[in-house]
Every structure is written in C-alpha cells, then in structure tokens.
Amino acid sequence: MKKTFTLMITVLVCFVTANNTNAQNTISKDSLKTLKFNKNLLKQKTKLNEQKLILANYQKDLTDYQSDLEEANEKAKETAADSKTAAAKMARNAGDNKLAKKAKKAAGKASSANKKALKLTSKITKIQSKIDKTNREITGLTADIEKQEETQH
Numbered sequence: 001m002k003k004t005f006t007l008m009i010t011v012l013v014c015f016v017t018a019n020n021t022n023a024q025n026t027i028s029k030d031s032l033k034t035l036k037f038n039k040n041l042l043k044q045k046t047k048l049n050e051q052k053l054i055l056a057n058y059q060k061d062l063t064d065y066q067s068d069l070e071e072a073n074e075k076a077k078e079t080a081a082d083s084k085t086a087a088a089k090m091a092r093n094a095g096d097n098k099l100a101k102k103a104k105k106a107a108g109k110a111s112s113a114n115k116k117a118l119k120l121t122s123k124i125t126k127i128q129s130k131i132d133k134t135n136r137e138i139t140g141l142t143a144d145i146e147k148q149e150e151t152q153h
Contacts (some may be wrong), residue, residue, distance in 0.1 A: 058131045101153065
C-alpha cells in the first residue's frame with residue numbers, strides 16, 4: 001500500500017511539473033510578433049550604426065586628403081617657381097648644359113607635383129561622393145526606423 005501511494009504521489013508530481021512546464025513554454029502570437037518586430041528593428045539600427053561608422057571613416061579620410069592636397073599644392077607652387085627660375089637662368093645662358101639639366105629637372109618636379117595634386121583632387125571628389133551616398137543611406141534608414149517605431153506604438 002505504501003508503494004502504491006508513493007507511486008501515485010510520484011506520478012502526480014510528474015504530471016503537475018510537466019503541465020507547468022508546458023504552460024511556461026507557450027508564447028502568445030502577439031508576443032511572437034513583438035519579438036520578430038524588435039528583431040527587425042534591431043537589424044535596422046545595427047545597419048544604421050554601421051553606416052555611421054563608415055561615414056566617420058570617410059570623413060576622416062577626406063580630412064587627411066584635404067591636408068595632403070594643401071601640402072601638394074604648396075609643393076607644386078614651389079616647384080613651379082623653381083622651374084620658372086631655372087628656365088630664366090637657362091635662357092640667359094643658352095649654351096650652359098648644367099643649367100639646362102637643372103631646368104629640365106625642375107620642370108619634371110613641377111610636373112610630378114601637379115600630377116600628385118590632381119590625383120588627390122580626384123580622390124577627394126570620389127570620397128565626397130561616397131560621403132553623400134552614405135548620408136543618403138543614413139537618412140533613409142533613420143526614416144525607416146522612425147516609421148517602424150511609430151507603427152509599433
């Protein structure tokens with residue numbers, strides 16, 4: 001009799017525990033919908049933060065390129081002046097090969113400095129267009145997130 005009673009108690013405890021566990025594991029459709037919504041919203045916010053990081057890197061690169069361009073323009077200006085001076089000296093002493101060599105070298109440096117400035121200008125233009133594109137993406141994502149948050153409330 002004791003064995004039967006103990007067995008019945010054990011079965012009853014197992015039944016109550018199993019029933020309790022099932023009640024805890026059921027999730028309402030609204031809860032599931034809310035969880036999915038929050039998951040999608042979190043993905044959008046993550047994407048927004050990634051775009052903001054990309055934008056910050058582009059802006060840093062732009063600042064660096066602008067600084068480099070200022071230096072390159074200054075160097076181009078100096079080398080152009082050197083080239084002009086060397087050419088004037090060479091013109092006064094037409095037969096001097098040493099001055100001709102210096103003038104040619106100065107002209108080459110001026111040309112090189114100008115090419116570098118042009119390349120930097122091109123890079124600045126490209127990075128500026130990337131910044132503009134990223135800003136548009138950020139604006140779009142921000143609007144989407146705000147719209148989603150409004151629909152939830």
